[in-house]
Amino acid sequence: MIAEQLPEQPALLPGGPAGKRREWLAVLRRALRTPRGAAGLSLAGAVVLLAIIGPVVAPHSSTAFIGLPFAPPSGSAPLGTDVLGRDVLSRVLDGGWVLLVLAASATALGVVAGTACGVTAAYFGGWLDNIIMRTVDIVLAFPPLVFALLLVSVLGPKLWLIVAAVGISHAPQVARVTRAAALDVCERDFVKAAQILGIPARKVVTREVLPSLTSVLMVEIGLRLTYSILVIAGLSFLGFGLQPPAASWGLMINENRIGIVANVWGVLIPAVLIALLTIGVNTFTDAVARSSLGVGRRYSDPTQQLGLAVAGAGQ
Amino acid sequence: MTAIGGQPASALGQPPASQPPASQPPAGEPLVGQARLRVDGLTIRTEPARGQSGAAVVTDVSFQVMPGQVLGLVGESGSGKTTVALALLGHVRRGLVIDSGQVTVDSTDILRLPARELQRLRGREIAYVPQDPASALNPTLKVGTQLREVLAAHGSDAQAREQRLTEVLTEVGLSDVHGVLHAYPHQLSGGQQQRVTLAMAFACRPRLIVLDEPTTGLDVITQRRVLDTVLGLCRSYQVAAVYISHDLAVVAELADHVAVMYAGRLVEIGPAAQMFAVPAHPYTRGLLRSVPSLTQAQSLRGLSGHPPQPGNHPPGCLFQPRCEFAIPDCATVLPPMVSVSAAGHQAACLRATEISALAEAPALAVQVPSASAHGQPVLTITGLTAAYGNQPVVHDVALSLSSQQCLAIVGTSGSGKTTLARCIVGLHTSWAGQIAFAGEQLPPGVRRRDRDQLRRVQYVSQNPYSSLNPRRTVGQIVEQPLAHFFKLPAAQRHDRVKAALAAAALDSGMADRYPDQLSGGQRQRVALARAIIVEPELLVCDEVTSALDVSVQAAIVELLRRLQAERGLSLLFITHNLPLVRSIADHVAVMNKGVICESGTVSQVLAEPKDPYTAQLLADAPNLAVAAGGS
Numbered sequence: 001m002i003a004e005q006l007p008e009q010p011a012l013l014p015g016g017p018a019g020k021r022r023e024w025l026a027v028l029r030r031a032l033r034t035p036r037g038a039a040g041l042s043l044a045g046a047v048v049l050l051a052i053i054g055p056v057v058a059p060h061s062s063t064a065f066i067g068l069p070f071a072p073p074s075g076s077a078p079l080g081t082d083v084l085g086r087d088v089l090s091r092v093l094d095g096g097w098v099l100l101v102l103a104a105s106a107t108a109l110g111v112v113a114g115t116a117c118g119v120t121a122a123y124f125g126g127w128l129d130n131i132i133m134r135t136v137d138i139v140l141a142f143p144p145l146v147f148a149l150l151l152v153s154v155l156g157p158k159l160w161l162i163v164a165a166v167g168i169s170h171a172p173q174v175a176r177v178t179r180a181a182a183l184d185v186c187e188r189d190f191v192k193a194a195q196i197l198g199i200p201a202r203k204v205v206t207r208e209v210l211p212s213l214t215s216v217l218m219v220e221i222g223l224r225l226t227y228s229i230l231v232i233a234g235l236s237f238l239g240f241g242l243q244p245p246a247a248s249w250g251l252m253i254n255e256n257r258i259g260i261v262a263n264v265w266g267v268l269i270p271a272v273l274i275a276l277l278t279i280g281v282n283t284f285t286d287a288v289a290r291s292s293l294g295v296g297r298r299y300s301d302p303t304q305q306l307g308l309a310v311a312g313a314g315q
Numbered sequence: 316m317t318a319i320g321g322q323p324a325s326a327l328g329q330p331p332a333s334q335p336p337a338s339q340p341p342a343g344e345p346l347v348g349q350a351r352l353r354v355d356g357l358t359i360r361t362e363p364a365r366g367q368s369g370a371a372v373v374t375d376v377s378f379q380v381m382p383g384q385v386l387g388l389v390g391e392s393g394s395g396k397t398t399v400a401l402a403l404l405g406h407v408r409r410g411l412v413i414d415s416g417q418v419t420v421d422s423t424d425i426l427r428l429p430a431r432e433l434q435r436l437r438g439r440e441i442a443y444v445p446q447d448p449a450s451a452l453n454p455t456l457k458v459g460t461q462l463r464e465v466l467a468a469h470g471s472d473a474q475a476r477e478q479r480l481t482e483v484l485t486e487v488g489l490s491d492v493h494g495v496l497h498a499y500p501h502q503l504s505g506g507q508q509q510r511v512t513l514a515m516a517f518a519c520r521p522r523l524i525v526l527d528e529p530t531t532g533l534d535v536i537t538q539r540r541v542l543d544t545v546l547g548l549c550r551s552y553q554v555a556a557v558y559i560s561h562d563l564a565v566v567a568e569l570a571d572h573v574a575v576m577y578a579g580r581l582v583e584i585g586p587a588a589q590m591f592a593v594p595a596h597p598y599t600r601g602l603l604r605s606v607p608s609l610t611q612a613q614s615l616r617g618l619s620g621h622p623p624q625p626g627n628h629p630p631g632c633l634f635q636p637r638c639e640f641a642i643p644d645c646a647t648v649l650p651p652m653v654s655v656s657a658a659g660h661q662a663a664c665l666r667a668t669e670i671s672a673l674a675e676a677p678a679l680a681v682q683v684p685s686a687s688a689h690g691q692p693v694l695t696i697t698g699l700t701a702a703y704g705n706q707p708v709v710h711d712v713a714l715s716l717s718s719q720q721c722l723a724i725v726g727t728s729g730s731g732k733t734t735l736a737r738c739i740v741g742l743h744t745s746w747a748g749q750i751a752f753a754g755e756q757l758p759p760g761v762r763r764r765d766r767d768q769l770r771r772v773q774y775v776s777q778n779p780y781s782s783l784n785p786r787r788t789v790g791q792i793v794e795q796p797l798a799h800f801f802k803l804p805a806a807q808r809h810d811r812v813k814a815a816l817a818a819a820a821l822d823s824g825m826a827d828r829y830p831d832q833l834s835g836g837q838r839q840r841v842a843l844a845r846a847i848i849v850e851p852e853l854l855v856c857d858e859v860t861s862a863l864d865v866s867v868q869a870a871i872v873e874l875l876r877r878l879q880a881e882r883g884l885s886l887l888f889i890t891h892n893l894p895l896v897r898s899i900a901d902h903v904a905v906m907n908k909g910v911i912c913e914s915g916t917v918s919q920v921l922a923e924p925k926d927p928y929t930a931q932l933l934a935d936a937p938n939l940a941v942a943a944g945g946s
Contacts, residue, residue, distance in 0.1 A: 198761050
């Protein structure tokens with residue numbers, strides 16, 4: 001009789017189908033279903049597409065001289081020519097992918113380094129936490145652009161250096177955000193349960209703590225990408241990116257600004273593309289942030305939601 | 316069992332204020348006369364969507380409460396009791412709508428009042444005491460400011476207000492009025508905070524007060540005092556009270572009448588004494604059977620199965636699939652409320668009269684192994700002193716647990732019992748003294764213990780909602796310790812996981828589920844499966860049932876007992892619940908302020924407590940027997 005009554009039926013509570021769950025995918029899907037997310041992604045996606053297929057479809061070589069400097073739009077050069085008489089359209093089509101590659105690498109570097117620092121600080125705490133976070137404070141004291149300029153002007157304009165400089169300048173913010181989020185996760189009982197088994201810290205962090213930071217990291221990646229694009233385009237504008245005669249949007253704005261009265265397109269198009277890309281990425285990130293809140297809620301602790309203080313909570 | 320402070324503690328000897336004349340009102344109404352609160356046919360649904368009418372969350376609930384009386388509203392989580400409670404204040408949660416029914420306080424129909432009127436009524440005429448005082452009080456405002464706010468909102472001049480403040484704080488037992496008024500909520504203890512919310516509720520001398528599990532987070536001693544305060548105030552000011560709880564023993568102490576809810580319906584209502592002595596609904600019987608007894612070690616039998624989800628109700632009686640008394644008719648006929656006795660005891664069961672006439676199902680006495688059966692100590696603690704920073708929490712504790720026995724550690728919150736457990740499993744590292752396990756000394760932290768030591772001592776924590784990683788499946792969670800301690804091929808691991816799940820009475824299909832798809836009881840079973848899969852010798856259970864409903868608690872305790880017997884486990888069972896100790900432990904150690912103040916066999920300590928603290932714990936433990944008129 002007792003034995004019969006013991007098992008609770010394996011009746012399912014509502015909560016979706018069983019099987020593998022990919023939280024990041026769910027968040028992206030939800031974000032895409034919002035008008036905000038769809039608009040952001042299509043904006044950014046259009047610019048990215050242009051930058052990727054641009055080099056293939058460009059009518060001229062980006063370094064070929066096809067006419068007089070600052071010639072207005074014509075049949076062979078629909079957007080006119082630039083300061084040295086090269087085709088603006090071809091240079092626009094050719095000058096985007098470097099920016100994208102650099103921004104993406106800098107973001108990856110910044111997020112990986114920052115997350116490593118932040119989660120390590122949160123998990124171990126104590127003096128390690130102090131050392132990491134005070135270092136973070138110091139790096140944080142340098143404005144990203146100034147920091148990158150400093151490195152680049154000392155070591156010379158090398159592309160890997162730009163990636164490193166921008167990445168490192170991102171890491172502190174990422175570290176702060178992930179540390180705050182990880183502090184909360186590290187206190188959860190399932191992390192303690194893994195610790196009690198004597199599972200090494202590296203495994204506990206990667207298997208137990210990190211998966212709970214997915215949505216935080218997604219938002220962080222989007223934000224950092226926005227900043228990376230701006231900083232790298234800015235560096236390029238200042239002459240520290242790709243070196244002439246190669247084409248890059250930031251560089252184009254700088255080269256062509258003296259002739260803005262004669263041919264406005266050489267400045268306007270790269271500027272607008274950079275703006276659209278940043279706005280698009282940022283809008284999409286915003287949508288991701290909003291929908292990840294909703295997704296996260298499903299996983300949260302109902303006792304916290306209901307404000308139910310667990311009886312006799314002890315120490 | 317008597318109450319402290321001279322307050323009447325039981326419904327016994329406190330007959331309903333006025334017995335009804337000959338005319339019996341319709342179902343669910345034990346009394347007529349000048350009822351303070353009348354609820355008639357209350358039905359609450361989810362918002363209709365796409366032309367479909369919403370699913371019923373609360374169906375046709377009717378009851379009434381007389382001035383000065385307490386109605387206990389009982390049910391498992393999800394039974395709709397909080398929804399009913401909020402409806403008494405004219406409020407429904409987002410996504411729900413009141414479909415039909417009336418809530419009448421004196422002569423005002425709450426549900427038909429315009430919002431402005433309702434606003435005026437709340438706080439002044441109808442007060443609400445929430446579950447968790449810590450989140451109900453604003454942490455940035457002093458208690459005095461918050462109390463004055465309530466009084467000011469219902470218009471009274473400044474002088475009268477101050478006078479009333481002092482008065483009401485004294486009434487709820489906060490004698491240091493000045494200190495409390497100038498304190499921020501975090502400076503008060505949980506019990507004091509709950510008293511402040513009580514003071515807020517009683518400040519405007521309401522006519523009706525709704526209490527939503529106000530003592531859930533409190534330890535037994537504080538709980539007893541708060542209950543006494545509530546009861547005293549209701550009696551002296553003729554306030555009608557509705558007390559929501561899942562804890563039958565608490566309700567037994569307090570309520571004059573009890574209403575039991577199941578899946579949104581009232582299944583039984585009646586005078587408390589009768590309900591507990593001769594329950595007429597099988598569900599109530601099941602609930603009562605789940606409550607551990609202070610006086611007798613008994614096998615706890617939980618209810619099998621789950622309540623139906625809203626919108627997915629079977630035809631006929633909602634309880635029928637889980638009912639041991641079900642007859643074929645039950646599956647087709649929705650049982651009406653039928654009167655079981657003249658005193659207004661009613662139950663919605665086709666066999667109500669039959670069942671209430673049954674003798675109380677004899678509790679299965681449990682064979683508690685005698686103290687000397689297994690002499691070998693598996694865990695010996697001597698001179699253990701632990702601290703958090705400079706704050707000592709455990710002083711010079713000595714304990715011994717024999718092989719295959721269960722030692723319970725009992726104490727109120729803050730007694731250091733959880734810290735003690737954390738020292739043993741190696742989570743808390745700053746301690747001095749000796750912990751010997753199976754003859755060898757355990758070093759302080761997890762990192763200094765060897766694999767074998769780690770494997771042989773497993774820990775199950777209090778809150779099943781945070782102890783399982785929400786991003787991993789049940790199978791992955793249970794497999795984790797196995798993969799860590801044993802290098803096994805995948806197929807073999809898979810089999811072991813299946814076996815562990817089966818041992819914890821979980822279907823093997825559960826392995827693919829995520830924790831948020833499981834109920835609290837199922838989650839705790841998963842946590843147990845994770846602990847036993849590596850064949851430990853000692854299982855440290857830290858308040859493993861305190862986050863669960865009483866009926867689920869019973870099932871988990873039975874599971875633990877069975878696992879202990881089958882696998883020869885030694886159990887260290889930490890709890891604040893004394894009656895539970897009766898049903899599971901052989902030995903008990905009572906902790907108070909970091910010190911073991913008394914220890915011995917369960918029957919010794921619970922029958923003849925030597926320490927005044929133990930005696931106090933025993934006296935304050937809510938006890939079903941009080942209402943049932945038993946010993």
